[in-house]
Amino acid sequence: MLLPSRPSRVAAWVLFFVLFVPVFGLPIVVVGAASVAGQWNDVLPSHLTLRHLHDAFVSNAGIELLTSLATGIIASVVALVIGTWAALAVRALRRRGAKVIGTLFVLPIAVPSVSVGLGLLVAFSRPPFLLNGTSVIVVIAHVVLVTAFAFSSVSAGLARLPAHFEQVAASLGGRPAYVLFRVTLPLLTPSLVAAAGLCFALSMGELGATIMVYPPGWVTLPVGIFALTDRGAVFDGAALTVLLLVLTLVVLVAVSRIRTRASYR
Amino acid sequence: MADAAVMPGFPRAAAGAKAAVRARPGIRFDRVTVAYRSTVALADFSLDVEPGEVMALLGPSGSGKTTALRTVAGFVTPTSGRVFLGDTDVTSMPAHQRGIGMVVQQYALFPHMRVEQNVAFGLRAAGASRATIAPRVTECLTMVGMAAYARRYPHELSGGQQQRVAIARALAIRPRVLLLDEPLSALDAQLRSGMLNEIARLHRELPDVTILYVTHDQVEALTLADRIAVMNDSRLVDVGTAQSLYQQPPSDFTATFVGNANLVPVTVEAFDAARQEARVRFAACSVVVRANGGVTPGERRTLCVRPHALALEPPAAGANAIEARVVEVQWRGSAHRLYLEIDGIELRADSKPLREPPHRGERLIVHFAAHDATLLAAAQADRGSADHRG
Ligand SMILES: Nc1ncnc2c1ncn2[C@@H]1O[C@H](COP(=O)(O)OP(=O)(O)OP(=O)(O)O)[C@@H](O)[C@H]1O
Ligand SMILES: [Mg+2]
Numbered sequence: 001m002l003l004p005s006r007p008s009r010v011a012a013w014v015l016f017f018v019l020f021v022p023v024f025g026l027p028i029v030v031v032g033a034a035s036v037a038g039q040w041n042d043v044l045p046s047h048l049t050l051r052h053l054h055d056a057f058v059s060n061a062g063i064e065l066l067t068s069l070a071t072g073i074i075a076s077v078v079a080l081v082i083g084t085w086a087a088l089a090v091r092a093l094r095r096r097g098a099k100v101i102g103t104l105f106v107l108p109i110a111v112p113s114v115s116v117g118l119g120l121l122v123a124f125s126r127p128p129f130l131l132n133g134t135s136v137i138v139v140i141a142h143v144v145l146v147t148a149f150a151f152s153s154v155s156a157g158l159a160r161l162p163a164h165f166e167q168v169a170a171s172l173g174g175r176p177a178y179v180l181f182r183v184t185l186p187l188l189t190p191s192l193v194a195a196a197g198l199c200f201a202l203s204m205g206e207l208g209a210t211i212m213v214y215p216p217g218w219v220t221l222p223v224g225i226f227a228l229t230d231r232g233a234v235f236d237g238a239a240l241t242v243l244l245l246v247l248t249l250v251v252l253v254a255v256s257r258i259r260t261r262a263s264y265r
Numbered sequence: 266m267a268d269a270a271v272m273p274g275f276p277r278a279a280a281g282a283k284a285a286v287r288a289r290p291g292i293r294f295d296r297v298t299v300a301y302r303s304t305v306a307l308a309d310f311s312l313d314v315e316p317g318e319v320m321a322l323l324g325p326s327g328s329g330k331t332t333a334l335r336t337v338a339g340f341v342t343p344t345s346g347r348v349f350l351g352d353t354d355v356t357s358m359p360a361h362q363r364g365i366g367m368v369v370q371q372y373a374l375f376p377h378m379r380v381e382q383n384v385a386f387g388l389r390a391a392g393a394s395r396a397t398i399a400p401r402v403t404e405c406l407t408m409v410g411m412a413a414y415a416r417r418y419p420h421e422l423s424g425g426q427q428q429r430v431a432i433a434r435a436l437a438i439r440p441r442v443l444l445l446d447e448p449l450s451a452l453d454a455q456l457r458s459g460m461l462n463e464i465a466r467l468h469r470e471l472p473d474v475t476i477l478y479v480t481h482d483q484v485e486a487l488t489l490a491d492r493i494a495v496m497n498d499s500r501l502v503d504v505g506t507a508q509s510l511y512q513q514p515p516s517d518f519t520a521t522f523v524g525n526a527n528l529v530p531v532t533v534e535a536f537d538a539a540r541q542e543a544r545v546r547f548a549a550c551s552v553v554v555r556a557n558g559g560v561t562p563g564e565r566r567t568l569c570v571r572p573h574a575l576a577l578e579p580p581a582a583g584a585n586a587i588e589a590r591v592v593e594v595q596w597r598g599s600a601h602r603l604y605l606e607i608d609g610i611e612l613r614a615d616s617k618p619l620r621e622p623p624h625r626g627e628r629l630i631v632h633f634a635a636h637d638a639t640l641l642a643a644a645q646a647d648r649g650s651a652d653h654r655g
Contacts, residue, residue: 162371162373164369164371164373165373165375167338167340167360167367167369167373168367168369168373168434169375169386169390170339170340170359170360170361171338171339171340171360171361171363171365171366171367171444172361172366172386172387172390172434172435172438173361173362173364173387173390173391173438174361174386174387174390175361175390176361178390179361182386182389182390183375186375186377187375187376187377189377
C-alpha cells in the first residue's frame with residue numbers, strides 16, 4: 001500500500017471524493033441522467049423515460065455504433081503496429097536524430113484535431129491520393145491521432161526493458177527477428193495492452209478530425225451524438241453517449257483481461 | 266569429436282550453424298580497447314585463453330571485467346583491437362552467430378517462458394527438431410539438478426534455482442565458450458559455495474568448454490580458475506596460475522587484491538644465493554625472506570607476507586620473529602584478525618581463534634617462516650604501502 005498510515009488513507013479518500021467525483025464523475029452522471037430524462041427544467045430531471053435509450057437502439061445509432069467500433073479497432077491495430085515499429089526503430093537508431101523523430105510522432109497530440117482533419121482533407125482530395133469521401137480517410141485520421149499515444153506507451157515500455165534479456169537471447173543464437181517476436185514483444189505485452197486500450201478509447205471518442213473528413217456512409221457515434229445535440233435533441237444525444245460509454249468499457253475490460261505473464265517479473 | 270563422449274547422441278545445433286566456433290576454440294584478446302564517450306572501459310587489453318581452460322577475470326568494481334566479457338559475447342564493439350575465437354576474428358561478428366553461452370549477473374531468464382522453454386530457447390532459435398530438443402533440455406536440467414522444475418515459471422524459483430536454469434540454458438546450445446559474469450554474486454554465502462562446487466563439477470564434465478569467469482571474489486577465482494587475469498583500472502595487471510599469483514605476486518596490486526597481503530617497504534641487507542634467501546630490514550626489524558632470482562644489498566624492495574602466515578607461535582625453528590604492538594583485535598569466527606603496528610608500519614595477522622586474545626596496546630612477538638614471505642619490485646612499493654590497509 002502506498003499510504004501506510006490510517007489518517008493518510010482517509011485523507012486520500014476524502015481528496016478523491018472532493019476532487020475526482022465532481023470533476024470526472026459528475027459529467028458522466030449527468031449524461032446518464034439525461035439519457036433517461038423526459039424533461040430537465042429543475043435541479044433534477046423529471047418524467048423519467050427509457051424512450052431515448054430505446055430509440056437509440058432502433059434508430060440508425062446501431063449502425064453508427066458498429067462504424068465507431070470498426071474504426072476504433074482498425075485504427076488501434078494499425079496505430080499499435082506503426083507506433084511499436086517506430087518505437088523500436090527510434091531505439092535502434094540511438095542517435096540524436098532519434099529524439100527528433102520521437103518528438104515528431106507525438107506532435108499530432110499538440111495540434112487541434114480539427115486541423116489534422118483539415119490537413120488530411122486537403123492532402124487526400126486530389127489524385128493520386130483521392131480518398132476524400134471514403135471510410136479510409138476516417139480511419140487514417142484516427143490512426144494519425146492515436147499513433148502518438150501508442151508510440152509513447154511502447155517507447156516507455158521499451159525504455160524500462162532491461163537490455164540483458166535481448167542480449168542473452170542473441171547470444172543463444174536468436175536472430176534479430178526471432179528475438180523480437182519471442183522475447184521483446186512478449187515482454188512488452190503490458191505496454192502493448194495499455195497502448196491498445198488507450199488508442200481504442202481515444203478513437204471511440206474522436207470527433208474533431210472525424211467531423212472534417214467523414215463521408216455520409218461512415219458516420220461514427222460521436223458524429224451522430226454531435227448532430228443530435230446540435231439539433232437540440234440533447235436527451236437522445238445523452239442516450240447515445242451512454243451507449244458509447246458502455247461499449248467502450250466492455251472492449252476495454254476485455255482488452256485488459258489479456259493475460260500478461262510478462263508482468264509476473 | 267571429444268564432446269560426443271560427454272553428451273552422446275546430440276548433433277551439434279549451436280547458434281545458426283554458422284557459428285565461427287570450431288572444435289576447441291580459445292579466446293584471444295588482441296589489444297582491445299573499448300571507450301564509451303569519455304570513459305575508457307577497457308584499455309589495450311591482450312589476453313590468451315587456452316581451449317578448455319577456465320580463466321577468471323578478477324578485479325575490483327569498475328575495472329572493466331564485464332566490458333571485456335561483452336566484447337567476446339558481441340554486445341560491445343571494440344574501439345580498437347581484435348577479438349578471436351579460435352582462429353576466427355569475431356570482432357565485428359553479430360552476437361547471434363558466435364555460438365557462445367553466456368550467463369549474466371541478473372540471470373535474465375525469460376519471465377514469460379517456463380523453465381524448459383527457457384532452456385530450449387537456443388535450440389529452437391537454431392531450428393532444432395522437437396526430437397532433439399526434449400532430451401537435450403532434460404539432460405541440461407539434470408546436469409544442474411533442476412529437472413524437477415521444468416514446468417515452473419522463473420518467478421516461481423529462488424535465486425539459486427534461477428541461476429542453475431540460466432547455466433542450463435547456456436549449456437543447452439553446447440557452446441564451446443562459456444561466459445559467466447559474476448554468476449554467484451546475487452546468492453548468499455552458503456549457496457555460493459555450493460554453486461561454486463557445482464560449476465567446478467560441470468567443468469570436469471565438460472572439459473572442452475573454454476570458460477571465462479568474471480568475478481571480484483578472489484575465493485571464486487582461486488577455486489575455479491586454471492589461470493587468473495587480474496584487472497585494475499580498465500587494464501590487465503597480471504595473469505598467471507592461481508598458485509603463482511598467490512605465492513609469487515608479480516605486482517603489489519595483485520599481492521593485495523589476491524589474498525590481502527601485507528606490503529612493507531624494506532631495504533636489502535644481504536643475499537644468500539645458495540638458499541635464494543635475503544636478509545632485509547624495515548624499522549628496527551631484520552628478517553630473512555625468500556628472494557628468487559636474486560637481489561643486491563642496499564636495494565629497496567617491498568616485502569609481501571600474507572596475514573595468515575603471521576603466527577603468534579613460531580611455525581618452525583629459525584622462523585622470523587618481530588615485536589609488534591596490538592592496535593585492534595577482531596574475532597571473525599574461524600580466525601582472530603590482529604591489526605599490529607611496528608614503528609608506524611601496519612601489519613594484519615590472521616591467527617586461529619585464540620582462547621585468550623591479546624588486548625589493545627599489548628606488545629607481542631609474531632613469527633613467519635622465510636618461505637612465506639617474498640620480495641616484490643620496489644618501484645611500486647610507495648603506492649603499495651599507502652593503500653594496503655584493508
Ligand atoms: N554503457 C556504458 N556507458 C558508459 N560507461 C560504461 C558503460 N558500461 C560500463 N561503463 C564504464 O566502464 C567501466 C568498466 O565497467 P565494467 O562494467 O566493465 O566494470 P566491471 O569490472 O564489470 O565492474 P563490476 O564488478 O562493478 O561489475 C566503468 O568505469 C563503467 O562506469
Ligand atoms: Mg561487471
